[in-house]
Amino acid sequence: MERPSLRGVAAAATSLLALVATSLVAGPAAAATGEEGPCALPRTEAHHSLGVAGWDDAYPRPARPLDAVMIFLSFPDHSPTTTPAELAADHFPATTHFFQRSSYGKFTLRPHPLRQWIRMPRPSDWYGMQRDWDSERRAAYLRDAIAVIDPKVDFSRFDIVYLVADPDAPGVDSDATKVVNFGRPLRMDGTDIRRIVTVFEQHPPDRNVLAHETGHLFDLPDLYHRPADDEGDWDTYVGDWDLIGSQFGLAADFFGWHKWKLGWLEREQVVCVQRPQDVALEPVAAVPAAGAPLGTRLVVIRTGAGSAVAIEARGATGNDRTTCTEGVLIYRVRNDIPSGDGPVEVIDTHPGTGACWGRSVYAPLADAPLRAGETFGIPEVHTRIEVRGRKPSGAWDVRIITGAQP
Known part of the structure; x- marks a missing residue:
């Protein structure tokens, strides 16, 4: 904070x-x-803008x-x-x-x-x-x-x-x-x-x-939601899924978007989706062996001049080793929303359920990732995300269908 x-x-x-x-x-x-x-997304004058250009x-x-x-x-x-x-x-x-x-x-x-x-x-x-x-x-x-x-x-x-x-x-x-x-x-x-x-x-x-x-x-914003009376839930925007959202999170690594902004991910590790395609998503927290390539860590769908949807895999490895769920995480990013006001919002692909009660900082979002065999539609970009399975290497096999009805 x-x-x-x-x-x-x-x-x-x-x-x-x-x-x-x-x-x-x-x-x-x-x-x-x-x-x-x-x-x-370009930078804006918002405090800790999440523009990466x-x-x-x-x-x-x-x-x-x-x-x-x-x-x-x-x-x-x-x-x-x-x-x-x-x-x-x-x-x-x-x-x-x-x-x-x-x-x-x-x-x-x-x-x-x-x-x-x-x-x-x-x-x-x-x-x-x-x-x-x-x-x-x-x-x-x-x-x-x-x-x-x-x-x-x-x-x-x-x-x-x-x-x-x-x-x-x-x-x-x-x-x-x-x-x-x-x-x-x-x-x-x-x-x-x-x-x-x-x-x-x-x-x-x-x-x-x-x-x-x-x-x-390093110019990263607070991602939690501070309730007006300090008595409600603080972690309703991103739950456990980023350190800058909660230092107590079970999946404590930074979002792939943050790693892109900081320069730890380069363009070849980020897929910009403009047509239907299949992607092998490596878990964002996985540390490759010395000399091994990083592989694809982040998928981005531009939704407007200052907004995007990001897709990444999260697994029990590296800084995420204490996570209680694994899968493909989807979240919205805005470059014009300042620190503390929700520049990132995790999309709950399992609304109405939760996970890790008693351990998660916000259990309703602990089961937010898509699991193997599941599909989720993103209405604002007419895109459907299909998680087809997991490869022996640990990468998630993801199909992104643009122009689809959610």
Whole structure:
């Protein structure tokens, strides 16, 4: 989950100003090259737009190794009972391994945890940490943190910054873990810092929480639905089927669409359907043996100027190894819907039923994938999807019939 933006940071570490109440607007996109093909949606000004044609250079693209500094903050009202090494081990190397698997070895996140606590100037409960944090207290937390960190960290060495609070301090609320975006980059040690992950997790933390937050640093949107009263279901858009939807999901890998956006899937692994055809879909989470081709991982049907239907296979392998159902997943994508408002919606091919009750984050969508021998029609594109079976290699044999009545 992301925090609203920060505005007006000057070069000095102590000049952080107030937080803005609105989301950070997506920056200018890199020019689209046309290499992504006719089904690639263009970027829009929506926050974390899911357009894949072009890249917003305000975000580091995880197509090369990136270095992350992990900084540990203590408070005068509590002596830490854990060590920085223990807290670092809560997240690494697990988070690095998650991204290596998800990217098929194309991306490595290299952690650099500090070995000591850095003391904040005020008691932990003074900052009022919580999910919907008071903007002035939140700004004070960041201003104080930057002031005490600056003499000890050379920010020019790092692409990513994690601020980890003492989990046992009385004012620390694990629900406050967020990405904070700066409305104007903070200039430190000759480098621009545009966003920081503030970590308030308990020890041990929620599973995959740092991978979820790091996904926002790579311009991926929140996919959950936050109910107005915070009391209803949060996972009605995508259920278990993407980490950025829920860090607790049973099928925790990223959607194939996200992997396409991040550059982990290339055009030859994405089929743009414009006529009836048969496709052998490899499970999106399957990591091929060294030197083996990826095969087809994503099928896309363009449905409009800013919309598409995506089709991919999900199976119990890689980051999806804890999934309780397998099959061919179908979902809608929009490039003009901002983070948190439902830019992706999984299509439930088995409406009225569910699966994995008690384990799934949203059981009605846990059985969303099509199984072997099943057929599903997509009315808006007059297309029928037939899952004919599964090959010995593990790929799903899918027939896509365009121009069909659903």
